[in-house]
Amino acid sequence: xxxxxxxxxxxxxxxxxxxxxxxxxxxxxxxxxxxxxxxxxxxxxxxxxxxxxxxxxxxxxxxxxxxxxxxxxxxxxxxxxxxxxxxxxxxxxxxxxxxxxxxxxxxxxxxxxxxxxxxxxxxxxxxxxxxxxxxxxxxxxxxxxxxxxxxxxxxxxxxxxxxxxxxxxxxxxxxxxxxxxxxxxxxxxxxxxxxxxxxxxxxxxxxxxxxxxxxxxxxxxxxxxxxxxxxxxxxxxxxxxxxxxxxxxxxxxxxxxxxxxxxxxxxxxxxxxxxxxxxxxxxxxxxxxxxxxxxxxxxxxxxxxxxxxxxxxxxxxxxxxxxxxxxxxxxxxxxxxxxxxxxxxxxxxxxxxxxxxxxxxxxxxxxxxxxxxxxxxxxxxxxxxxxxxxxxxxxxxxxxxxxxx
Numbered sequence: 001x002x003x004x005x006x007x008x009x010x011x012x013x014x015x016x017x018x019x020x021x022x023x024x025x026x027x028x029x030x031x032x033x034x035x036x037x038x039x040x041x042x043x044x045x046x047x048x049x050x051x052x053x054x055x056x057x058x059x060x061x062x063x064x065x066x067x068x069x070x071x072x073x074x075x076x077x078x079x080x081x082x083x084x085x086x087x088x089x090x091x092x093x094x095x096x097x098x099x100x101x102x103x104x105x106x107x108x109x110x111x112x113x114x115x116x117x118x119x120x121x122x123x124x125x126x127x128x129x130x131x132x133x134x135x136x137x138x139x140x141x142x143x144x145x146x147x148x149x150x151x152x153x154x155x156x157x158x159x160x161x162x163x164x165x166x167x168x169x170x171x172x173x174x175x176x177x178x179x180x181x182x183x184x185x186x187x188x189x190x191x192x193x194x195x196x197x198x199x200x201x202x203x204x205x206x207x208x209x210x211x212x213x214x215x216x217x218x219x220x221x222x223x224x225x226x227x228x229x230x231x232x233x234x235x236x237x238x239x240x241x242x243x244x245x246x247x248x249x250x251x252x253x254x255x256x257x258x259x260x261x262x263x264x265x266x267x268x269x270x271x272x273x274x275x276x277x278x279x280x281x282x283x284x285x286x287x288x289x290x291x292x293x294x295x296x297x298x299x300x301x302x303x304x305x306x307x308x309x310x311x312x313x314x315x316x317x318x319x320x321x322x323x324x325x326x327x328x329x330x331x332x333x334x335x336x337x338x339x340x341x342x343x344x345x346x347x348x349x350x351x352x353x354x355x356x357x358x359x360x361x362x363x364x365x366x367x368x369x370x371x372x373x374x375x376x377x378x379x380x381x382x383x384x385x386x387x388x389x390x391x392x393x394x395x396x397x398x399x400x401x402x403x404x405x
Contacts, residue, residue: 002399003027016396020081025067032060041104048126049135049270057101058131058274064094065282068289069343071384076345078385078403091289098283101131101276110277110306116203119307123255125268129277133270151269153262155252157207157218158240159233161262166333167248168206170355170371175328176202181310192368194357201307205332207251209359209367214258220249221359221367228363235359247374248356254333272334277303281327288320296323303330342384351379380404 001024002016019027036056043050068090070076072083087093111129113119122129156162174184177199182188190196195208207213209220209232219232231237236245257266280299288296293315300323301311307330314322324344328337341349353376357369382404393399 002396014395015398017398018082018400021067021072021083022081022085022087025063025085028063029060032056032063036060045126049133051132054101054104055132055274057097057104058279061094061097061101061279061282062274064090064097065286066339066343068094068286070345071343077381082400082402083385091286095283095286095290098279098286101279102283105131105276109302110280112306113200113308116200119200120204120254123269123272124257124266126270130270130272130275131279132274133272135270151255152257152260152264152266155256156262157213157220157234157251158242158245159219159235159238160214161240162244162251163241164234164244164246164251166252167246167356168250168252168333169248169374170250170357171352172328172332173202173206173208173250175325176205177309177329179308181304191371194369199307199309199329201329201332203253205252205254205329207253209249209357209369211253213253213256214262218251220246220357221361223361225363229361229365232359232361246356248354249359249369250356252333277306277330278336281323281330284323285320285327288323293319300326345384347379350383351377353377 001018003019003024004016008014033056035051036053039051039053039056041053043052066072067085072085074084074086105128111122111127113122126133153161154163154165156164158164173194177183178186178188179197179199180188181199188197195202195210203211207218209218211218216233219234219238221232222235222237223229223231233239234245236242238245255269257269260266280302284296284298284300287293287299296319297312297314303326305311312319312322312326324340324346327340331337331340338350354374355371356374358372359367359369361367382402385402385404387405388399388401393401
């Protein structure tokens with residue numbers, strides 16, 4: 001995009017030329033460095049949500065990690081100045097940016113938890129692992145929005161009076177490990193009982209059939225014999241707005257505050273933008289690409305072991321996949337995954353058959369599931385970049401449209 005350092009007047013030339021991707025990254029980093037130099041390291045609780053030095057450095061860390069990634073390598077398509085990041089030091093720069101945050105907080109362990117409930121509670125109030133967040137709470141409601149109060153209602157299953165707007169797919173649910181750290185592709189996973197013996201983040205992040213939520217079990221099943229058993233309360237034939245019932249057999253539980261009513265404001269829940277676990281994963285990924293696998297394992301393991309999973313011991317390409325899986329699960333539903341898969345150019349995670357589970361309750365009371373395809377989601381190479389709106393190109397004919405549009 002064009003870099004504008006001064007406001008344009010009505011009589012100025014609006015036919016702007018796009019700066020290169022590398023120039024944009026350099027400009028963002030320069031601005032963040034200047035901000036970090038004058039921002040305070042910490043703020044009092046009364047100023048929660050305002051930027052700090054940690055916040056600026058965290059944004060810098062993500063910016064340089066994204067720039068170093070495969071999507072912006074000159075060897076990938078599309079390429080050219082509008083897409084490429086050519087610096088030979090790109091992974092070292094990304095590592096240094098993450099390390100600056102780590103040095104500022106001290107290379108400490110993440111807040112320890114002992115079970116899924118304690119992990120879930122990390123996202124319901126300010127804590128030292130949160131580096132930058134928007135304040136959506138009673139205390140700051142005058143400059144917040146209804147996002148705080150509506151999250152419970154919009155994401156809760158339909159039978160609770162929720163809107164069930166997000167239905168995580170079964171493909172994603174399978175990325176959560178078993179409790180012992182083995183993957184669901186290994187022998188310990190039972191497709192007939194997919195919710196048994198899973199890692200704590202599975203129970204903290206997801207509502208699934210049989211999950212205990214707000215005083216009862218979640219019921220996505222349809223009944224084979226409604227005279228014997230009624231349809232599940234959260235099913236397409238259940239209570240509430242059944243048109244919004246889960247399409248996959250899952251809803252998001254992460255960020256749900258069960259201590260307040262479905263439409264009440266959660267008193268302290270922040271809208272998290274950056275947190276320490278992300279920085280550790282940024283650092284691990286950058287160090288892997290620098291060939292420092294020992295450091296990469298150390299910092300990805302800080303994240304996995306906090307979730308009561310084993311330390312990561314893999315090497316080579318398997319280590320990179322472990323870092324990616326840890327990032328997908330740890331940062332689930334925080335707005336990262338699409339952009340991560342895009343920068344990794346992981347087309348298998350961008351276009352695929354979206355899977356769900358259909359649950360059925362038999363006349364004898366037993367409940368079973370069947371995997372099915374919800375929808376086929378296509379992916380085209382041009383989708384790595386969105387089109388510049390035609391109205392903007394008409395205003396500035398010199399602004400080159402993205403490849404493929």
